[in-house]
Amino acid sequence: MDTERDAQDGGEPGPGEPGAARPSRRGVLKGLAAGTLAGAGAVVSPWARPGYVSHRVFDHTSILKLAQTKWNLPALTYRDANARAMLDMLDFRRPAFARPPRLAEPLLDTDPGALACNVSGPGTLPPPGSIT
Numbered sequence: 237m238d239t240e241r242d243a244q245d246g247g248e249p250g251p252g253e254p255g256a257a258r259p260s261r262r263g264v265l266k267g268l269a270a271g272t273l274a275g276a277g278a279v280v281s282p283w284a285r286p287g288y289v290s291h292r293v294f295d296h297t298s299i300l301k302l303a304q305t306k307w308n309l310p311a312l313t314y315r316d317a318n319a320r321a322m323l324d325m326l327d328f329r330r331p332a333f334a335r336p337p338r339l340a341e342p343l344l345d346t347d348p349g350a351l352a353c354n355v356s357g358p359g360t361l362p363p364p365g366s367i368t
Contacts, residue, residue, distance in 0.1 A: 282331035290325050298322050
């Protein structure tokens, strides 16, 4: 990587480099390979920034890059070496909550018939009692 460019823009990939995608005037991402799917994702972690929305483009290798960056591990391939780590979505200084929120009981515990086949359709969604 070019150290002068690194100092100017924090080391973000430039146009034509791996991981470089930029919105066009129509809002479609240019720079993505043909057949690439783009969509929303969520980070579920005690260290996720509450209410934060990242406007960066990531791919599956960004998860690998995050682990490599966090634990100072070497890259496995050229692709993950040039991926963006998802560090903007996390705050490792302190967890967002000290104790995780209470989850609903598994549906099987509340309704033993939940696993039975239902040929009449999906029924009520979400099933009664599955959300507290």
